Amino acid sequence: MKIRNDSGPVKWVLIGISALFLFVMLILPLVYVVFTALRDGLDSYAKAVTDPYALKAIGLTVKVTVITVLVNSAFGLFAAWLLTRYSFRGKGVLAALTDLPLSISPIIAGLVFLLMFGRQSFLYPFLDANNIRIVFAQPGIVLATIFVTLPFISRELIPVLNAVGTEEEEAAALMGAKGFYIFTQITFPHIRWAFFYGVVLCAARAMGEFGAVSVLSGHLNGLTNTMPLYIELLYQGFDFTGAFAMSSILIVMAVLILILRNILEYRGKKELEI
Amino acid sequence: MNNSNNKKKSYVIPGFRLSFGIVTGFLGLFVVIPLCVLALYSLELSFDEFIANVTSPRVFASYRTSISTAFTASLVNAVMGLMIAWVLVRYRFPGKRLMDGMIELPFALPTAVAGIALTHLTVTEGWIGRIFAKFGVSVAYTRIGITIALIFIGIPFVVRSVQPVLEKLEPEFEEAAATLGASPAYTFFHVILPEIFPSLFAGFSMAFARCIGEYGSVVFIAGNTPYETEITPLIIMAKLQEFDYASATSIALVMLLLSFFILFVNAIVQIRAAKLT
Structure with a gap:
């Protein structure tokens, strides 16, 4: 990459506008949240984030995020492997279906699971008889979150797998290596940074998903309220200190995720260059 | 193989x-x-009921609000995203890595958090709202507020779609244009822009599709006045809370078709661009 050093006024005007735009749109909201959260002092901040309902919401968010990341890691690895290592009829359709959740409104994502497992569903008599609760319970939240973050990991893996090519794996296979061995010994070392990056993105979205979860949660405080839903509840009750205090936890997570993202991207790039 | x-x-x-x-x-x-x-x-609704449902005045007004704000926000992001990608690829300046690193913040930050923060910043007493209030413009609880929330959501799409293409762009074309006496502006619009247009359009349409369905960040700042600042996802949500699943589903189907249409247009643009090269 060649950097042209035309240091005319145009350069600094463009940099200035970009920096101002990003400062107002991205930095200012973060600063504002932290400022408001701490406005009433550290004591009320600590009280807000250690409230029993707040702790329950944090616990549920962690649980949902962990399950989602595990399920989507497995799916993402298989999907990326399938879409880059074989050619078959209908591959384009599978690729499009994998990416589809990205362009579906979270509200619709919630709605489809509501229709599938809710009271009016053909499955409902069966679910009810077996005492399985999905809608307005934690399984629904998990399902919706998995749906919304479905493509996150495969999207990071596919370009890297395409760039790496299949020669090494074919050679290993011809020499008699089994699939699992090929994957762990040859493929995974190439894609691990991209994979971790996908996991980070997936976790970030899973933690913060609001619309889809909002449809399916039923908003039972302490039971089916995730952190974003709990923040909404506090906000609507005009408890701004509480809402911003909880938000500040998510902001710290977001900043950590960004730092991690940059480290992973840097390491991944370095490895591809070698 | x-x-x-x-x-x-x-x-x-x-x-x-x-x-x-x-x-x-x-x-x-x-x-x-x-x-x-x-x-x-x-299908539980008859065809006439379905049509009546998805074209009722209040629902229709929500399409207008959703599409116009999402379109404006994506347009702003197309311009700003192109500029940011350009700055990040072409210039060297202090703080560049930081600027590059923060682009994905809207992906990492929960939308509800962004929503309440932007709302508080843009109400008439807020840090930003105060400035606008001097000119008699209110931001929060208007369509301008919705647009701002959607701009926030859409920032990474265009930047990350244009940036790699701009990086790969060979300098020969620009040098040739410059040698032949083209002004920098002429070179940009006639040499560089056509090259990066497919990626710009891809970023734009991805942002547009995402913004039309966005709920979390918008619901706080929108004010949700029927016919004015009520977005379509919010109408679906309201129908669900009234247990009117049939109406909610029919409106959702219209939104889904709209997303498919955006994806389809983008696919056509990408295929045509691939054929030209």
Whole structure:
């Protein structure tokens, strides 16, 4: 990459506008949240984030995020492997279906699971008889979150797998290596940074998903309220200190995720260059 | 990699059946069946009822609000995203790595948090709202507020779609244009822009599709006044809370078709661009 050093006024005007735009749109909201959260002092901040309902919401968010990341890691690895290592009829359709959740409104994502497992569903008599609760319970939240973050990991893996090519794996296979061995010994070392990056993105979205979860949660405080839903509840009750205090936890997570993202991207790039 | 004449395909790399089975099974359970259920459920209404439902004045007004704000926000992001990508690729300046690193913040930050923060900043007493209030413009609880929330959501799409293409752009064309006496502006619009247009359009349409469906960040700042600042996802949500699943589903189906239409237009633009080169 060649950097042209035309240091005319145009350069600094463009940099200035970009920096101002990003400062107002991205930095200012973060600063504002932290400022408001701490406005009433550290004591009320600590009280807000250690409230029993707040702790329950944090616990549920962690649980949902962990399950989602595990399920989507497995799916993402298989999907990326399938879409880059074989050619078959209908591959384009599978690729499009994998990416589809990205362009579906979270509200619709919630709605489809509501229709599938809710009271009016053909499955409902069966679910009810077996005492399985999905809608307005934690399984629904998990399902919706998995749906919304479905493509996150495969999207990071596919370009890297395409760039790496299949020669090494074919050679290993011809020499008699089994699939699992090929994957762990040859493929995974190439894609691990991209994979971790996908996991980070997936976790970030899973933690913060609001619309889809909002449809399916039923908003039972302490039971089916995730952190974003709990923040909404506090906000609507005009408890701004509480809402911003909880938000500040998510902001710290977001900043950590960004730092991690940059480290992973840097390491991944370095490895591809070698 | 494999012999396409063979009817029965066999691959050198093992694991095709396993991964094919897992991926199709998973997609079937999580994507295909749920969307089919959505389509089937909307059949509970007769055709006339369906049309009446999705074209009622309040719903229609919400399409207008959703589409106009999402379109404006994506347009702003197309311009700003192109500028930011340009600055990040072409210039060297202090703080560049930081600027590059923060682009994904809207992906990392929960939308509800962004929503309440932007709302508080843009109410008339807020840090930003105060400035606008001097000119008699209120931001929060108007369409301007919705647009601002959607701009926030859409920032990474255009930057990350244009940036890699701009990086790969060979300097020869620009140098040739400059040698032939073209002004920098002429070079930009006639040499560089056509090259990066497909990626710009891809970023724009991805942002547009995302913004039309966005809920979390908008619902706080919108004010949600019927006919004015009520977005379509909010109408669906309201119908669900009234347990009017049939109406909610029919409106959702219209939104889904709109997303498919955006994806389709983008696919056509990308295919045509690929053919030209």
